[in-house]
Amino acid sequence: MRRLLPLCALVLAAGCAGMIAGRALGPAGVWEVLHGGGSPLDRHIVLELRLPRTLVALTAGACLGVAGIVLQSALANPLAGPEVTGVAPGAVLGAVLASGAGLAGWRSPGAVVVAAVVGGFAGAGLLWLLAGRERADPLGAAVYGVLVSAVLSGATAMVLLAAPGELGSVVQWLVGSTEGRVMDHWNLLWPWALCWLLAAWALAAPLTLLRCGDDEAAARGLSTGRLRLAALGCAVALTAGAVATVGALGFVGLLVPHLAFALYGADLRTALPGAALTGAAVVGGADAAAQALSRLLTDVLDADRLSVPTGALTTCAGAALLLIVARRIREEETSA
Template sequence: MSRRFAALAALAVVCAGVELVAGRGMSPAVTWDVLGGGGDTTERHILLQLRLPRLLVAVGAGACLAVAGLVLQSALRNPLAGPEVTGVTPGAVLGAVTATALGLAGWDSPLAVVLAACVGGCAGAALLWLLAGRGGGDAAQTAVHGVLVSAVLGGLTAMVLLVEPGELGSVVQWLVGTTEGRVWHHWHLLWPWALAWGAAAWLLAGPLTLLRCGDDIALAAGLSARRARTLALLCAVALTAGAVAAVGALGFVGLLAPHLAVALFGADLRASLPGAALVGAVVVCGADAAAQLFSRLLAEVLDAGRLTLPVGALTACLGAALLLVVVRRTPSRTF
């Protein structure tokens, strides 16, 4: 187990290093020199004020989404649950976009964005809860309901943008998901929120492990399944809202990273929760690095100057393909 953690941590370091050198204008040697305290003013600004906070935000958002996904899958006993397909992420996006369009939130009021995303995420989760039933229902059926809820919430978001088209440029980050332009301001917003709710998820590790085994076993162990599930859903919504407020809707990270974490570290959430955080950080960091490298290659091939591929587009494409594999391997029952 410790070897797997060490190997995953080493992979995270490699992905972080690749992301730092993936952008234009700085070679690996210059990057290393700046990290060692050298470099000129421009190089230090690019690395320390632009690339480093972008890297940290990617790591933090990936960890939040992965932990939120594992909490949801355990609480609902549904391997197809995740922030992206349970209405949580689309609801959080709708909340952030609506608050921005109404002038109630914006980059000058980051806490308001997070709170608006929390309200929207809770609304999306509650809508799925009503449709699928409190027991979670059939796994595939719940996934279908989740897609339906997500589509409805996405339509409502589009309606808000039609009413307030001038807000399109400021909210596109929440619709697609990107780490472009992330600076220390975003990191200072994200890390305390992620730390607080990540600690809350850790405290729920024991109850969530029992919930994965079924409500009957949880009740036999003296656990109030309804109360534990409610607290877990609140924790998942809060983690998702923080990630959405920082980077937008990164597709399928919260759905697939938990499967990798459980496969690597087992079903005991005391080990798989921190493992999921590390997996999510690696996935988003690696995807962001790949998006930057692909953008550079595409710009050179097309001779189009500077092109930027949002990391959310890459995670959505890869995640959709992997989701098909998960659905085909998932039986008609829950865990």
């Protein structure tokens, strides 16, 4: 586990960057508050606004990173991820429907998690049914995944247009943002995340065998069907918790597993915690960058206040990676 120490340092650096990236209080002021000093206003800014926002960003990133690596391992598809398998768009649609029906509120995401879990399972099930035999082909399954995700995203847009009063309050949430996250969100997210991250860790060794092929896993006494179902449930739960709390952070679940596998190899007993730490570092760093970019744009445009959503940055990075990964897979298939 010593190999994970550099990533731990990177997560710590991302967290520190998020804590000092705001406008109202600089690094010296944050340091003073963390050592028990500062004015009541400064303590409120640091402890009630910046600290929970940073903790939520890091935890949501860990959830999405692990959800992605579990999906890619269970489905034997390097292009699988919550964003392109219908899981994340389904979770978004479930949360939007629950909010529109008055069953949940955006500021109290407890009920949103349940709705997001239901929507995530529905999205994954829809992909499973539509893909059919194409499930064995990574690129074919990815095409169906993009199709299902587009349909679910379109359905979400239609729901919001049918209730335009909700649109203004959730537009940043749909893109993915940690803006306005407080201790209530953190207190909801961390027990949920801890439970399902431990469940994913329990699946690490069996999923490593499954990556070697169904025959190899079956020879070791594993029920591949039950294992895939358990892995899918774990990935949906992790995705739903993150989506219900910070919204649809694009392509984190696709980007992070490739980085984790490149750093730590195919053994999920090391790659899975690596994905958790990498996801935390990616989302934490993107959140700090989004805050810094918001400050820059506010000053340049002389606006009252502009807020760049974290999901806008993760989506741009993830989309570029998707093109690179798809091209590499195609080249490997051509050379073979």
